[in-house]
Amino acid sequence: xxxxxxxxxxxxxxxVTQTRKQLAMFxxxxxxLFCVSDMLSRFSDFDKVSLYRTxxxxxxxxxxxxxxxxxxxxxxxxxxxTDHHHHICCEGCKKTVCVPCSFSGKAVEGFFEIHHSxxxxxxxxxxxx
Numbered sequence: 001x002x003x004x005x006x007x008x009x010x011x012x013x014x015x016v017t018q019t020r021k022q023l024a025m026f027x028x029x030x031x032x033l034f035c036v037s038d039m040l041s042r043f044s045d046f047d048k049v050s051l052y053r054t055x056x057x058x059x060x061x062x063x064x065x066x067x068x069x070x071x072x073x074x075x076x077x078x079x080x081x082t083d084h085h086h087h088i089c090c091e092g093c094k095k096t097v098c099v100p101c102s103f104s105g106k107a108v109e110g111f112f113e114i115h116h117s118x119x120x121x122x123x124x125x126x127x128x129x
Contacts (some may be wrong), residue, residue, distance in 0.1 A: 019099030035073040088120035
């Protein structure tokens with residue numbers, strides 16, 4: 001089994017528990033945004049505390065990163081993309097779509113290591129009708 005997440009954890013000296021392994025296997029091919037409650041629904045046998053700790057660990061290890069808050073839920077995306085982008089969320093069906101960002105982070109004189117986030121909301125064409 002060649003899973004980039006498990007490999008990254010091992011190289012960082014992190015013990016690969018059963019919960020971490022199962023989540024790594026699922027997320028290695030996952031495309032899109034997810035929240036902890038999605039994972040709790042999908043993996044009902046997971047201990048809730050273990051799952052939250054695993055999510056925190058995966059954020060620390062830069063395997064996933066917080067992408068956006070929607071209705072009180074933190075949404076995550078797997079591995080930072082090579083192109084920085086934001087997300088727009090439909091207020092009706094909660095569908096999310098990536099939105100490109102051209103801000104380089106180097107354009108503000110006198111500031112360094114600039115990070116930013118942008119929350120976009122609207123209605124998709126299906127919900128707008």
